[in-house]
Amino acid sequence: MEMQTHQQRKKRKPRADGERTRAAILNEATSLATLHGLGGLTIGRLAELTGMSKSGLFAHFGSKENLQLAVVATAARCAQEEYTGPAAEADTPLEKLWSIAARFLSFVERRVFPGGCFFAAVTVEMQALPDAVRRRIERHQNGYFRLLDNWVREAILGGELKTGLEPEQIAFELHSLIITSNTMYKIHGDPAVLERAWDGVRRLLGDPGRARRRQAE
């Protein structure tokens, strides 16, 4: 363990506090954006929610665009931690596909963000966002689609997935099922739509027997 002088600790503490504050603000901001979109994420609304002053928030982020970029980064990190990262750890390509679907549906069900998937929430306003923010969201979304596409291709090549469909078709339908249940769950709060998505995934990928939605988490 590294020893540190009182002077160093004194120097460090505010920075650590600042980071915690920043993380807490960004979590609130991302939650807010899943309900109101990035356009609806105003410094004023965020000030109300976090109990911070508007000037304090400006000091943290400098501009609305910087705040938006930081929110996109927060949402991307969350997606990585919640579903894309753990799914990539699964043994085979087909198991990765099962895992990403199961974990995404769990992420929606647990209301990690009140408005569900951030990237689904902001697709509506994409054309209205600043270029840098839009490009950052597009980069994330392209990465996610590439991941699905690759896993589907590998699962077909490896003989795990035999549907006779084109890889892009399977990836499109897999995405359609889980993203639509995200939207419908957000609006109606009825967990039946998560089961509908899961049933669709099972028909699309074939039932691997041991994969159960809740166990696959």
Added chain:
Amino acid sequence: MEMQTHQQRKKRKPRADGERTRAAILNEATSLATLHGLGGLTIGRLAELTGMSKSGLFAHFGSKENLQLAVVATAARCAQEEYTGPAAEADTPLEKLWSIAARFLSFVERRVFPGGCFFAAVTVEMQALPDAVRRRIERHQNGYFRLLDNWVREAILGGELKTGLEPEQIAFELHSLIITSNTMYKIHGDPAVLERAWDGVRRLLGDPGRARRRQAE
């Protein structure tokens, strides 16, 4: 033909102009809402787009909530004219399902609104909308889902649709396919996603042979 006095014509003309103006404003407002959401539909933005004064717009609608309600009504009428209405005219329940999918995809492809389906665009901000506006949107969406559900049930009962799936599952998957292609077409502009949706619909409903997406319009 009814004769009318000069006095009557003088009285009527402004009213007719007013209605045309109102319809034009509402069309712009609905288009704007498909890009920015109803929350992003400000009187200021609308004034810029229509070249009208803010006070003139206030005179038309009285409040932001009234403007939002009028926009929802405009979008609902458009949905009725574009896909639910014509689909209901088809001969059999299965043909109605084919027709609503084909017409919805055509509606998306023709960019009737620049941001695609209005009801998909506003689902993001539902929780943030005034109660009356949210209820009006929910009523529309419930009507649409009930329509899909009923047609699927009738198609199964009539022996046209034999998939072994529950009616709700078929309705959910049909909706998933077409609404996801709406979102992806909006973002990427790639018509391939409309074909993906159509291929999915074909697998889901069975290929009726003569139904082709473009011919079904």
